[in-house]
Amino acid sequence: MELEFRHLRMIRAIGDAGSVTKAADRLGLAQSALSTQLKRIENALGGRLFERGREGVRPTALGVLVLERSQVLLPAMRQLQEDAVRFANTARETGGLRVGATHGPLLGALVDRLAAARPEMALSTQSSSSTSDLVSRAVEGRLDLVLTGLCGHQKVMGDERLEWQEVAVDPVFAVLSQDHPLARARELDLGQLAGERWALPPGGGCFTECFAAACVRAGFLPPPVYEADAASCLHLVRTGRAVSLCRATFPPTDGVVTVPLDPPELSWRQVIGWVPYSPTWGLADEVVGHARAVHADAAALNPAYAAWLRRRAHLAP
Known part of the structure; x- marks a missing residue:
């Protein structure tokens, strides 16, 4: 036996x-x-x-x-x-690529680039506000890759069987009404906004905790916020009822301006996760390359971010 x-x-x-x-x-x-x-x-x-x-x-x-x-x-x-x-x-999805993403600025343009580079490949997308949910789908074979973001210093929370590659790390900017007294500032200290009312997206993830910690470092306690979806947050900022925060890749929008924070108290890291040795694993480097190109395009579209990058070009290794 x-x-x-x-x-x-x-x-x-x-x-x-x-x-x-x-x-x-x-x-x-x-x-x-x-x-x-x-x-x-x-x-x-x-x-x-x-x-x-x-x-x-x-x-x-x-x-x-x-x-x-x-x-x-x-x-x-x-x-x-x-x-x-x-x-x-x-394997049942032969020739296809299934992309799962949390809400972020890169997904649409990434799909455009992939579709242009590989017109023969069937692309589909799934969305979730939960990274762990997308990770579970990938581990179960229902997704090929996960595109998500997290605070710059945080590690990805999820199944360690996914292999992660970094796309980019962006500073977080303040979002102000174009009529705000500080709207013309080149850079702001977070403490200058201590007396403001804030409008932020819902969720108790890492960003909420990082924002609270940044407020304390800047010398004030985290204020009460308007918790709302992205469109409502922009409306509150545009009407002068609140200020907000955004990734530096946030595109120019009528009625609001984005202003860098100095020091850059908060950052946001975009990452892509893949299950090693899956049938589409060989595409990982290509997809990450496309994602980085998409990010570079998005960064160039925000004049405030482009200027911020130029001012810090001498600091690059």
């Missing part, structure tokens, strides 16, 4: 439960059937795996060896099974 995956599961169950009877219950087997199977496994391995006693069983030296190896092999086999299922799900 050769040792099989199911045999390791049985041995692991007995070792974890410390009892053949309890292990049989967990595995949905009769106690006698598990005992018989254990004897066959021990005969195949050439020695006893467990010593029986009044209080249950404890592993022998051979049992310890097998249990230790099973701690590596069982997760690896489960991973192999999950990867195979994901690969099969992805």
